[in-house]
Amino acid sequence: MEETYLLNVEGVRKKILHGGRGELPKFQDGSKITFHFQTLKDNFERTVIDDSREAGMPMEIIMGKMFKIEIWETLLCSMRTGEVAEFWCDAIHTGMYALVSKGMRRIAEGRDPLEGQKHRCGMGNMFDYHSTGYDDLDELQRTPQPLIFIMELFRVEEPSAYKRDTWAMSKEEKLAAVPVLHSEGNRLVLQKDFQRAAEKYQEAVICLRNLQAKEKPWEEGWLKLESLVTPLVLNYCQCQLELGEYYEVLEHTTELLQKHN
Known part of the structure; x- marks a missing residue:
């Protein structure tokens, strides 16, 4: 076994x-890294804390998305495809591990990773x-x-090589995705594939809502985005009408009327 000390990284051995x-x-910002990992305590028994293989699927992270x-980005960037490596990391790098592990375990259990953080206040929080x-x-x-x-390390995919989830997109990418999704939705409507069309419109709305969250409500930037949201919501409602989801249509159209009244 070859042992290497990572240069310029305090408290790490490889x-x-x-x-x-x-x-x-x-490796670049936006690259998707797919890998398996095992986390162990640094004790005599080398107690296993987590093992992604037991969860049945490898881990994926997006470079540069905080x-x-x-430290995991640093560790992975030192590896070649197919490499298996063991890293010892000092406590200065592991303080957030418990919270990350909690989220990963809940996902593996089919639960909401934010469960317990919503709708609570005071002593509960x-x-x-x-x-x-x-x-x-x-x-x-x-x-x-x-x-x-x-x-x-299984693979590293460049940003252009995979379809990114909305949360992983930059502001510019979200704005660019909206007209594409809108057009795809329209095409699917013509094919009477209302379920998939609704999903395209919904994805476009999510992109715009994410951008709106960074603007001050009712100011110019927010209003410009809202003008793009409205036709998408109406198209989405048209699809839901075709699918017989009348209550959802009523909910969304009522919200639009109240907002623009």
Whole structure:
């Protein structure tokens, strides 16, 4: 086994367990990285905390999108495709791990990763902040400690090589996506595929709503975006009418009337 110290990274050690192939992939903002990971305690037993293989699917992160465990981007960027490596990370890099693990576990269990954070106030929120709902993660939260990450890098995809989720798009990408989604929705309506057309219109509205959230309500930037939202919502409602979803149509059209009254 080859041991390497990552340059310019304090509190990290790397061991290559299985060499990768080719040159280092081209990592850039927006790249999608797919990998398996195992998290272990730095104790004699090397207690396993998490294992993505047990969840049945590899992990995916988008470069430059403020993933809570920032050091993971650094670790992955040192790896070749197919490489398996073990990283020891000091506690200065692992403080957020318990919260990230909590979210990943809930997703694997088919639960909302934000469950427990919504519709609560006062003492409820204070309690939720101090407890993850998992005893081993609560311990990590109380006592930050070094952790070991074993990672296997599967692939690195350039931003143009995959369809990005709305949350992973930049402002410019969201704006550019809206007319494309609108056009696709119109095409599907002509084909009488109202379900898929509604999904396209809905995705376009989500892009615009995300952008609106960064503007002050009723000011120029917000109003410009709202003028793009309205026809999309009406198109969406037209599809829902065809699908027999009358209550949803009533809800959306009432909201539009109240907003523009």
